[in-house]
Amino acid sequence: MVAGEEFGLVEETEGVDGDEWEQLDVSDTEADRIARRQDREFSEFRKRLKNTEQFKVTGGVFDDATFAALYKLVQDGYIEAIGGPISTGKEADVFEALAPEDETVAIKVYRINASDFRQMRDYLEGDPRFENIRGDKKRVVLAWVKKEYGNLLRAKKAGVRVPDPIAVQRNVLVMEYLGDETRAAPTLDDADLGNPETAYEVVREYIRRLYDAGLVHGDLSEYNLVVDDGELVVIDVGQAVTVHHPNSEEFLRRDCRNVANFFAREGVDADGDDLYDYVVSEADPREGEGVA
Template structure:
């Protein structure tokens, strides 16, 4: 990290290409634990269901979900749970204590997600998910693994995203960017003192994603956050491969959203120009902003 909004380093040797991760939606160890229902798991499940942060979720978290959390605890990825960070129609996100006393986020997808049809729209046509049927459980499990794979691929490409740590069934553990009491601010919530620098970082991250074979698919000022001088791209669950039949449409929509936001910040930006930049190979592999001095004095203040 150099200065405010500076780009993170990109190791070109490790950037993935079109080799895609295999996604397995067959029963996991968590499913087997839930079926076995031994005394140790039963005791764990009862303690968790009695915890204040989970009491309201007893009707939506099935035994296999509790078994997934149990397996992540057994594997050392989660030591203890804190309170909920966010509660949505598809998933709840909880603050948790991870390995070596690090704060992590545990994202728990509901199997009976209400946006099941929308999930399928992003999965169908993605080469990693060929053969996913209409079974709701398989779709949600595939989506959870998809988000883990997308985060891993983005980090390999040099895009600042939350670090994925572990995935088990419908539970994803990842880096917690900011703390609950001092949360990172979305780009929409801050005054951007140097929008030119921020724009250059955003468009470079978009190009790195595209070069690694991914399109975010829902990028806007609401899916980027500022934390300790870093611009972090979040919510990659819906990101698709460049081979997805709607990838170009999604990318153009991302470019339009980003260009409109920075136009409101006073820059002369255009969605078509941004699209051209993102889809054109970078002649400078370092991906540095065009004007190195543009990082000087960049800042972002809360709106208050």
């Protein structure tokens, strides 16, 4: 009996043109070899990061998708090595990283699983960019990261000193590192202000320029301002909203109140209502191209 005859297979294959089978090439291709090599490299990359000492504390922020995003940033030449944490938060952790030509950059890694919708809700409601994804945590976080990247670009264009945005990949944002070889730039709350009056004038102008460009920071305080090489820098602009957001006025008043209260404690003649009146009277907010 021919092998397979008892199952009726021989009869079904009779008359089939052998040329059709010759067209099915199951040999290894260059694409297969590249894919396998990339899989091995990614596995080694992930294992190397997981075994790194500093990630044993903050490792909860790194899932496989985050490892894949970091690996893509390495492959694309944005980063070469990842260092220790700069800061940790409920929504994201910030790490040092080494870019080509020995440049230090910062990478902000958002926690997809740990992100709290209740903290994001006030900034998402009324924003048409989030209408169709508000109930999907992963999609909201990924959109939030792109929003922060766009807000940085817009603030920089408006003449506000912010970390220079470099790249974004899924839940990872690469941006300028603020600080020196010994430590990251201190927040305004921890910095030694030689001239608080001048610092207040700079921050007041930053708020005005943001508003003039159609943005409200939404969470501005001494904890989201840092001093880098003598310059005041605005950070954490992911929650910044446009002036058409239904809560933009409330957010702007809160920003002005927080900033004025801090500088008043530093001896500056600052008042939240006066700051708000100055900003709205001196700025001409507009919605331009490339809304973040």
